Amino acid sequence: MALFFNRKKTTPESKAVVQEVPLTAIVPNRFQPRKVFAKDAIDDLAQTIKEHGLLQPIILREYETGKYEIIAGERRFRAMQSLDFDKAPAIVQTMDDHESASMALIENLQREGLTAIEEARAYTELMKLNELTQDALAQQMGKSQSFVANKLRLLKLSDPAQNAILNHEITERHGRELLHLDDYHQQLMLHRIMAEGLTVKETAAEVQAIINPEPEPEPQPAETSETTETKKPAKKRQTKRKKRAVSNDPRLALNTIKASLKLVKDSGMAVASEEEETETSYRITIEIPKK
Incomplete structure (x- = not known):
């Protein structure tokens, strides 16, 4: 040295x-x-x-x-x-x-x-x-x-993403995938990683979906009876779309809201929240200062 x-x-x-x-x-x-x-x-x-x-x-x-x-x-x-x-x-x-x-x-x-x-x-x-x-x-x-x-290169991550690595909430490899996104999309993806427990592989796939979204299918012209008779049947183009699993577990919704609150607090905003659990529901009260 x-x-x-x-x-x-x-x-x-x-x-x-x-x-x-x-x-x-x-x-x-x-x-x-x-x-x-x-x-x-x-x-x-x-x-x-x-x-x-x-x-x-x-x-x-x-x-x-x-x-x-x-x-x-x-x-x-x-x-x-x-x-x-x-x-x-x-x-x-x-x-x-x-x-x-x-x-x-x-x-x-x-x-x-x-x-x-x-x-x-x-x-x-x-x-x-x-x-x-x-x-x-x-x-x-x-x-x-x-x-x-x-x-x-990890120091180019947004502050919330860096803090998540500091607090062992996401891994270094998660952070490397987030580097491909701008700060806004980093926030959204960070929220999903923490709320849904995404693996590095799943995170990489979601990041690529944000960078290279699937194009919308082109509208097909309306067919007349004349064109229907002369037109040979075309093979249907099959596109595989990844179906995202949806859970009805209320705890996932609760954890999603909590993760969002944490991201807002990490950004420096003094947000106050109270959580209450009743026999039939969860209740969260959020107070956001105007200034």
């Missing part, structure tokens, strides 16, 4: 000495690529730390006197917070802003569990920080240029 740390160091490297640092003096790294931290996973990690202790100290850098920024170990930091620890075992390294940002991005990229959107955003930040091309970044990360390019 030499290219990421090509600036001259103004201070000697800190020795790997474990210190006890107050949790209240620690802040997350602003370049942390992981944006979604599953509560269940943090709870499981907290239970492990409670039973076995912290097996690996977190890595910090002192950006101001007595104030520390996380380089590696935000999940462990969050788990210790949930356990009400006063201090965290940590190794404090000397880094400038550039090195801190690059190290945080690289450290997290080398771990599992990042979504494709988080990975793509991390690649973008690394290229900006280090003034790298896609090809140079790929070489430094040990990836092919096409691998990096395919990840970066």
Whole structure:
């Protein structure tokens, strides 16, 4: 990773000495690529730390006197917070802003569990920080240029589609199919994927149907008795049309409405809703502000 740390160091490297640092003096790294931290996973990690202790100290850098920024170990930091620890075992390294940002991005990229959107955003930040091309970044990360390019293309998706990947509501492969559509049709297709549970293959077929719709059949001229007698019977052109299954399950309708509400809320609109279930029906009240 030499290219990421090509600036001259103004201070000697800190020795790997474990210190006890107050949790209240620690802040997350602003370049942390992981944006979604599953509560269940943090709870499981907290239970492990409670039973076995912290097996690996977190890595910090002192950006101001007595104030520390996380380089590696935000999940462990969050788990210790949930356990009400006063201090965290940590190794404090000397880094400038550039090195801190690059190290945080690289450290997290080398771990599992990042979504494709988080990975793509991390690649973008690394290229900006280090003034790298896609090809140079790929070489430094040990990836092919096409691998990096395919990840970066996902950032062309609309915000709701990116958020759906971030929240594990659709897969990266679903997102690749949505790239063929404009933002409006992405919204419609995203709604259907989530409401109907479409597979990647089904999504690809529906996307192609939007891009290349079947032409309407041409109207046939009216036949007279004269033409009927002389005209040879033509073979009927058979066209296969895909019949879309329709379900009468009211729960599907309910989930469809909920998915639509979520898309509207993800767009930033402050929509309020109340749901009520009676013996005979479901009732949803939606309030949309005028401004």
